[in-house]
Structures are given as C-alpha cells and as structure tokens.
Amino acid sequence: MIRVYENEDITKHYVEFRPRFQECVVERVLKFCNEYREFANKHELMVDVACGSGQATSAFQNNFKHIVGIDISPNQIKEARLANEHDNIKYEVGTAENIPLEESSVDLLVSATACHRFDLGKFFTEAKRVMKPDGCMALFSYNAPTIIPKNVKVSARRQELSDRTSSLLLKFHEIVTDKQSNFYLDGKYENIYKAVPAENKQWITEDLVMKYDWNLEQLIGFLRSNASYQEYMKMMKEEHKDASEEEVKKWDRAVLLRDFVKREWEMEEVKDEDVMMEAHFHVFLVLANNLK
Structure with missing residues (x-):
C-alpha cells in the first residue's frame, strides 16, 4: 500500500x-x-x-x-x-x-x-x-472536477472558461499524482x-x-489537499533551496491555478472567497x- x-x-x-x-x-x-x-x-x-x-x-x-x-x-x-x-x-x-x-x-x-x-x-x-x-x-x-464559473453570464464565454480551467486543473492533478494512481x-x-x-x-x-457550489479558495484548498501535491512541493523546494518566494510561485501549481482563474475570469480585484463556481465530480x- x-x-x-x-x-x-x-x-x-x-x-x-x-x-x-x-x-x-x-x-x-x-x-x-x-x-x-x-x-x-x-x-x-x-x-x-x-x-x-x-x-x-x-x-x-x-x-x-x-x-x-x-x-x-x-x-x-x-x-x-x-x-x-x-x-x-x-x-x-x-x-x-x-x-x-x-x-x-x-x-x-x-x-x-x-x-x-x-x-x-x-x-x-x-x-x-x-x-x-x-x-x-x-x-x-x-478525477479532477469540472469547474464552471458562476460569475460569467455569457454562456459561450462561460463554457470556454470552464473547458480551459478544468483542463488546467486536470493537467496539474496528473503532474503531481503518483504513477500507480494515475494508471x-x-x-x-x-x-x-x-x-x-x-x-x-x-x-x-x-x-x-456530485455537484458543489464552491469558491476559488475551496478549489485551491482541494488541490492542496492532494498528498502528491504536497510531495511535489517538498521535492521542488529541496531542489531549489535558495529560491525566493517569487520563484516558488512559478512552479507552485496552486498559485498558478489561482492566477489563471483571476486573470482569465477577469476577477483580479475580487477576493478568492467571492469568485464563485460549480465543481462537478464525475x-x-x-x-x-x-x-x-
């Protein structure tokens, strides 16, 4: 095990x-x-x-x-x-x-x-x-959930952002998950x-x-609740012991996901807890x- x-x-x-x-x-x-x-x-x-x-x-x-x-x-x-x-x-x-x-x-x-x-x-x-x-x-x-923005009113734009955000989350999930689990x-x-x-x-x-009403804080928390994410971050920090806080952000998947959502959803000035979404787990x- x-x-x-x-x-x-x-x-x-x-x-x-x-x-x-x-x-x-x-x-x-x-x-x-x-x-x-x-x-x-x-x-x-x-x-x-x-x-x-x-x-x-x-x-x-x-x-x-x-x-x-x-x-x-x-x-x-x-x-x-x-x-x-x-x-x-x-x-x-x-x-x-x-x-x-x-x-x-x-x-x-x-x-x-x-x-x-x-x-x-x-x-x-x-x-x-x-x-x-x-x-x-x-x-x-x-697997990683499908993410649907709730604050985006135009249906075509909402679907586009859903597809891109869900794909990015799945990619990050696959990167940090161990090979046996991915298999x-x-x-x-x-x-x-x-x-x-x-x-x-x-x-x-x-x-x-299963459908949940989430905010961005919960989405980031979900990613960070993955033990493989924690192991990935530990490994990266050991490999880059002298990295600055800004350098760490470049490979911290949770930070990258948050930045993507804030930027692409046009909510950079909105608090994480106010960026609302649906999370669908299949x-x-x-x-x-x-x-x-």
Whole structure:
C-alpha cells in the first residue's frame, strides 16, 4: 500500500477541503446491494477502508446500525473522530490488508478515493475474510472536477472558461499524482474491476455526478489537499533551496491555478472567497457481491 495523507498538515487540508460524498452515490451502492441480498430496514455493519477523515463514511450514516471507518494514518483518524457527530460511527487505525474486524461480519465494505493505492491481491483476500458470504463491496473515486464559473453570464464565454480551467486543473492533478494512481484513475478503475474476484460485479462510469457550489479558495484548498501535491512541493523546494518566494510561485501549481482563474475570469480585484463556481465530480464505481 502506498502511504500518503498521513502528516498533520495534509490531514487538516483534507478534512476541510475534500468533498463529502453525496446521497446519489449512497443510493447507487445500496441499489446494487439490494439486487443480490435482502436487507432489513437498517443494515447491520459497514466498514469504510482507508476512510481518511470520513468523507464517505458519514454519507452512509442513516443506512447502517454500525459503521467502522479505518485508516492507516493516526492523524486522519484523529480528524475523523473530531468531526464525527454520529453515535453509530466509530473510527479506528487499520489497513486495507489487515482490517480489524471479525471474519464474516461485514454487510458492506466500501473504499473511496483510495483502493488504487492498495496491494489489491492482499486487500481482496482480507475483504473476503471480513465480508459476509453474501456481502457487497463498493470501490469508487473521481478525477479532477469540472469547474464552471458562476460569475460569467455569457454562456459561450462561460463554457470556454470552464473547458480551459478544468483542463488546467486536470493537467496539474496528473503532474503531481503518483504513477500507480494515475494508471487506475485514468482508466476509471477498469483494471480494478477486471481484477475483482467476484461472482457478481458492475463497473459504472457514467451519469453519477456530485455537484458543489464552491469558491476559488475551496478549489485551491482541494488541490492542496492532494498528498502528491504536497510531495511535489517538498521535492521542488529541496531542489531549489535558495529560491525566493517569487520563484516558488512559478512552479507552485496552486498559485498558478489561482492566477489563471483571476486573470482569465477577469476577477483580479475580487477576493478568492467571492469568485464563485460549480465543481462537478464525475464518480466511477466498482460494485461486487459474493467475493470468490
């Protein structure tokens, strides 16, 4: 497993700026589960593997009697516990290859924006151990969001700026993201879908979009919440130890993105929190039942 998102700085960015998963994702996951097994009014146990600070964990709060979020990072678990407002959710330190739950106990195992960093063979073996024989698994993620300016009124200009801003964000995201993650994310988890040892499985890549009203401060915070961005900045600063603050800005992707938006959207005199936009995250999922 690739270990990222662990130091205190990145976890604070993560809990503040990572989008929480919306009901449309929960509904799609539970629809699949209900196709293959009969649930009571409230399902018994769900585990969220590599839960971070709980962006996906809490989304299922109303659907399970008990939910456990596990993460390899004590700092992520600390943030998740601080943000937790639900009696039926608890957070524990654990890994995808060593889930701290009993054999055949889990109704639903989920992992959001994380399984592309797992040792998949070991993870699938451990998932089969903890899941009930008819249990379900949902692995899902997204790439960089589509950004749509809200302050631009002319539709053609708004579309042009959306295309250019989204392309730049995707480019920056790809530059700072590790090769293994890019391999899986670029293919929208197709290779993970093929690798899942399950009797019943689905791969969903279309028509599931989470929409958020954001400002420029949130967009920049989202980029900086990427652990690979933090590693990139650390590497660049080590290579250019004597660089001035102005020189750093030339390769700081967050600064470059902010400057682009302010300049091209013609909002250089507007505060970041007043530069409004929609952020659309296109979610792709691998759903599986009855692991072999």
